[in-house]
Amino acid sequence: KKKLEQTDPPRVGLSKLFPSGIYPEGELQPYKDDNTYRITSEEARYKEKLANEDPETTYNDIRRAAEVHRQVRERARKFIRPGLTMTEIAEFIEDGTRALVEENGFESGVGFPTGLSLNHCAAHYTPKLVILSQGDVLKVDFGVHVNGRILDSAFTLTFDHTYDKLVEAVKAATDTGVREAGIDVRLGELAGAIQETMESYEVEIGSQVLPVKPIENLSGHSINKYQIHGGKSVMLVKNSDQTKMEEGDYFAIETFGSTGRGRIVESGECSHYARRVDAPHVPLRLTSAKTLLKSINKNFGTLPFCRRYLDRAGESKYLLALNHLVSQGIVQDYPPLCDQRGSMTAQFEHTILLRPTVKEVISRGDDY
Ligand SMILES: O=S(=O)(c1cccs1)N(Cc1ccc(F)cc1)Cc1ncn[nH]1
Ligand SMILES: [Mn+2]
Numbered sequence: 001k002k003k004l005e006q007t008d009p010p011r012v013g014l015s016k017l018f019p020s021g022i023y024p025e026g027e028l029q030p031y032k033d034d035n036t037y038r039i040t041s042e043e044a045r046y047k048e049k050l051a052n053e054d055p056e057t058t059y060n061d062i063r064r065a066a067e068v069h070r071q072v073r074e075r076a077r078k079f080i081r082p083g084l085t086m087t088e089i090a091e092f093i094e095d096g097t098r099a100l101v102e103e104n105g106f107e108s109g110v111g112f113p114t115g116l117s118l119n120h121c122a123a124h125y126t127p128k129l130v131i132l133s134q135g136d137v138l139k140v141d142f143g144v145h146v147n148g149r150i151l152d153s154a155f156t157l158t159f160d161h162t163y164d165k166l167v168e169a170v171k172a173a174t175d176t177g178v179r180e181a182g183i184d185v186r187l188g189e190l191a192g193a194i195q196e197t198m199e200s201y202e203v204e205i206g207s208q209v210l211p212v213k214p215i216e217n218l219s220g221h222s223i224n225k226y227q228i229h230g231g232k233s234v235m236l237v238k239n240s241d242q243t244k245m246e247e248g249d250y251f252a253i254e255t256f257g258s259t260g261r262g263r264i265v266e267s268g269e270c271s272h273y274a275r276r277v278d279a280p281h282v283p284l285r286l287t288s289a290k291t292l293l294k295s296i297n298k299n300f301g302t303l304p305f306c307r308r309y310l311d312r313a314g315e316s317k318y319l320l321a322l323n324h325l326v327s328q329g330i331v332q333d334y335p336p337l338c339d340q341r342g343s344m345t346a347q348f349e350h351t352i353l354l355r356p357t358v359k360e361v362i363s364r365g366d367d368y
């Protein structure tokens, strides 16, 4: 009997490819110095067993999300070529994600809007009527969730070799961040390690030699159930944040390098939003805001969404209501984050899990 395989474009739900319901573990990295445990190794193994005893546990959910991410991105990397529009690329990724994760209400689906940030723009940017060009540096950042466990991973695509050193610098810096992360590691220290790797690279553009700068006001972040930003941030430059990474934390380790200022500003029309987990219960005067909030709660809860997703959910003429929800602090806006025009930025991002006995790089693939 021929083995059932994934198609291209990707459309076969993963439950068909993994009938056992058990999804592959990510890359395991031992913690740097094992004696940092606050608990004995027997206790650690016992906790491990509890958390991992049957395939329906949390670990298995995010591993399923990671396998979807790997299979979609493997095909997206081949599909994405100059001449395509950003909308065609976003729809390829989201249609593939929805099919493979077998989208089903709040149990599984797209984790957040696909980010397709071009050139000097680093994050939260998905231009509509823009066509990809040969010289572009494209950051592809998309998410998959299973039962609210969000897999957040991103990579950079280029179509010529001009910025190879920038891409190499950021891939190395993200791998440093992944390698140095661990239970009890201080966030400020981890940022210093990332900065050191990033700054050891430079890019030769014609006769110019440009240093690769970490983008000082972007960061990695902890991730909670249905909450893309869990409250802890991993900056990309050394700082005095003594906050420690803790056992059981999920972290998105993402680094950004730039040939520009190394600093982003919010710029352009916002497309990414999310209802705040701690949204205040303010009485809404604007009826349209009340109905839009109901639609956001029904369709997305606290998962990030974008205007395309509101259209897809049947909403229309919602901009005033959306801006009102933002001004009332009920919805958080995530505008495009861009360095100076003419500069180039790159990104790589992995989601890791700090298990009691071992660090798991859940989103690791043979591509990055
Ligand atoms: O910049 S963030 O807002 C942030 C970083 C640190 C603290 S909050 N952000 C979280 C997020 C916001 C909106 C989304 F639609 C998806 C994710 C990081 C990120 N963007 C893409 N991948 N990862
Ligand atoms: Mn991301």
Ligand SMILES: [Mn+2]
Residues within 6 Å of the ligand: 152, 220, 221, 252, 254, 349
């Ligand atoms: Mn992230």
